[in-house]
Amino acid sequence: MTVENQRAGVVGEDMDQDRFPAGMRVLAVDDNPTCLKLLDTLLRKCQYQVTTTNQAVMALKMLRENRNKFDLVISDVNMPDMDGFKLLELLGLEMDLPVIMLSGHSDTELVMKGVTHGACDYLLKPVRIEELKNIWQHVIRRKKFDSKVQNNSLNEDKACNGSGDSRLGVISTVSADQDGKLCRKRKEQNEDEEEDDEENEHENEDASNQKKPRVVWSVELHRKFVAAVNQLGFEKAVPKKILDLMNVEGLTRENVASHLQKYRLYLKRINSVAAQQASMVAALGGADSSYMRMGSLDGFGEFHSLAGSGRLSSSALSSYTPGEMLGRLNSHASLVLRGITSSGPVQASGQNLSSSINTLGQIQPTPLPSNQSASLFQGVLTSLELTQLQQSKCTSSTGDFNPITDSRGFTAVSNGFSDTRVNVGSSTSLLPGASSHPLVVQGNPQLPDDRGAFVNHSLGVASLTPDTFDIGGGGCSNFLDHNRSNESWQSAIQLSRFSSNAVPLREPFNHNQFPYNNFVISSTGPCTTNGPIDFSSRSAVSAPLEDSRGDAYCQEGLMGNVVQDMNYTLKQRWEEHKQDCNQNLNHTVNTINSMVSANGIISPLGRSLDQNNAICCKSFDVSLISQLHGGALSIGPHGEVEKSAPDSKMMINENYLLEQTKSQDGFIQNNYDSLDDIVNAVTKQDDVHLMQEHNQTMLSDGGEFGFDAYSLGSCI
């Protein structure tokens, strides 16, 4: 186990922060060679570092080899070897890389699909350079967000650590609520402080006082882990036992717990791809084999990457005791969910989820004080509502499930609620397969006493399946009513927490918040497929809840550990990114300005060819105008340019172009230089005079051009 110096190790490979967005490393994937070549050149024009491949499989391989080699991925939608959306999912899940989709289609459905699968953006072919000039924002945004979430979670964890509630214990409503508020306050304070610190000191290592040393799951370590899990049996693999079996010095239960969670996520994803109606045993056995079987995947690598992708959800998850959960939820849930929104969900077939439910099938409520619910509800509701806003991107495609993403998201929501996750997972898995809510319906009558837990299920279900949205909503309301009125349900701390989580989930549901629902669903689905085997080995959803209660406690602890560990891991990475980001941002503006300038200059030279328009000087006008407006180059304001007889001007334009192409190097260079001066002048906000001077200079260069400074002036 080593403490990894993330920043130092990555700085060299990481983007060139000084020149960002120039130097941003983009991986372009498109099977169409013409488009790929064009994309490559366009990206290079934007001063990005471009790697291209015409095979999605190759792209995946490259990224898995070293996720840090790239900052952004642009991928076509229609590719022969792999569906672009599938690639998108995998990338978002495993690598948390921003992915931009590219397509010749502009169907709303496709765009929607892209969004739900986690694409940062959806561009139409043919791509224009203006659009590519701005794609760096997705990288920044993701980093910013990640680091912010990481900060939040870390602060939360620090602040709330002292609450001292046992993870397994029951927390009073009042204290929980207070803790939540207190945590939040502290978090905000800490966040501010920490952000300042981050900006001042660019060293991540010094933050060790703020976070635990990061555990690196090396191949060896992971092998031991898997061996331990297999030895124990997937069902019985609890962190404590795994830890004991592994017998690695310095490894904490939390580390193992978080790694276990990632592992489960990974297996679920694998399983959803490979397995159908796998029983728990089959899933257990198959998990390993499918894990190994994954064709081009390096087993560990994939898991590792999955772990990496899972970090998003865990980032916001800190180790909470039940009582703290709410407070954390308030602050983290929205962030986490947002984060999860941005990561690509993994699509799973309904069958997989159905199978997951078989394996999962338990509801594990734990007793909660009945007076807890109200404040919990409110707290969670707030955070989740916030999340809803973030979910707008997360619209689900009909019938599509995003188990992994869902599980992650849900995990975030149900932070520390082992059974909530389980519950939701089980409910989720039931849902996807059928377009009705059999689970919800079935579960209800069978578990009259545990309605609360079931509420979780139903809520999870409802929120999960867009298809069954309406039905679920109805179901939810039923359950919720039960929830509120059922004291026994509320007696379980986790149940109530879950239900409180569920409440907000339900909210979006009622408001037809598909994205949010889908999001939630995805979080639970995959988790439960393979994961919660250790929760309890019930195979039927309708299994009595009481039995699982015992397990629920240790599950809760597990969840907390998992969350905490992942949180630290995530935080480290995000902090690193955040620092990078901060530095980058400092340069960003200048860089962008110069880039815009540069592009603005270059573009109009070609545009001058546009006959029937304006005059030669238009090219200068455009660049200048774009400089002035500080925006992307656009030929828009042609109207301002003095127009003369199109034909003659056309000739002039063409001559202009001809000269340009003829002596491209010199000409363009000259233009660039002079325009560069113009740019500087403009950025310094000199007036038109300077431009006119340059124009006249240009005039003298191309004597035959008939435009004059006057027209230029009139354009500005």
Place this chain on the structure above:
Amino acid sequence: MDVMIQLQRQLREHSAFLRKEGYLDDQFEQLQKLQDESSPDFVVEVVSIFFDDSEKLLNNLAKAVEQKAVDFKQVDAHVHQFKGSSASIGAKRVKNVCIEFRNYCEAQNIDECLICMQKLQFEYSVLKNQLEYLFRLEQQIRAAGV
């Protein structure tokens, strides 16, 4: 010098013609804009790739539509590819035929698809000739200017 002026005029006229007749659109200009000292032959390179790719696509298409039982999905996929690449270089007419072709594919109208196939081949050949002429002119101008 006369030669140069002559060549230049020809180039101008030809470019204008191509634009006016809709063979090429703004996207082609974009390509030309991208050409600079770091990629001096960019346009020719991209168009060459386009030609190679198109010929393959057309072959595949021809085979696909001549099948007894036409696999429209496959045909559509090819046409989509063709549409993408032609749009990328600004081959407007070719692109438009592709769009039409795709509509007929969707409607599974084999007769119209066959007509589109021919149209596509025709437009592509014409475009290829036009572009090759354009490049020749440019090359001559470059040579004359040296």
